[in-house]
Amino acid sequence: MGDDFEGVLERARAGSPEAFTVLYTELSRPVTAFLRSRGVREVDDVASEVFLAVFTGIGRFVGDEAQFRAWVFTIAHRRVVDGWRRGARSPATQPFEPAADPRTAPSAESQALDLLGGRDAVALLDRLTDDQREVLLLRIIGDLTVDQVSEVLGKRPGAVKAAQRRGLATLRRLVVSEGVPL
16 A cells, blocks of 8 residues: 555545455455464455455544554454354464465564474464464564554553563474474
């Protein structure tokens, strides 16, 4: 979206199908990757629910592009939680798919997870607390800032930073103790 975000947003508010397409194209891959990483079985269905909520609520949204991205992931996170509540069980995770990650410059965390492989990464993430796993997935797969993750999870930025730091430290200990070269 870049420099023309405000224009795209205004056209979407006015009902422009082309503007909706731009917004969907920009965010659909990260949202579906987030949903998949949280164990959503019907990723396409839930992603459709997320974007339906985005498009029906876009008239009430106020903010810049970063706030819009955080708002979209807040909706996605709430759909995941709703699914957990409906199922009244722990989510089943699926392997992380690096090919579905559109970022061109991977973070240090992503590089470490890539070295481990998808299944190993999910197995390691499953050994974290729910808060640590949620924060790391939103930061890495969702590519959200600490403030955006804070908004999505309803936690203070300091709590998000602490969960991220503890989660990365735990991953580091697990990787070293299991002899995985970095």
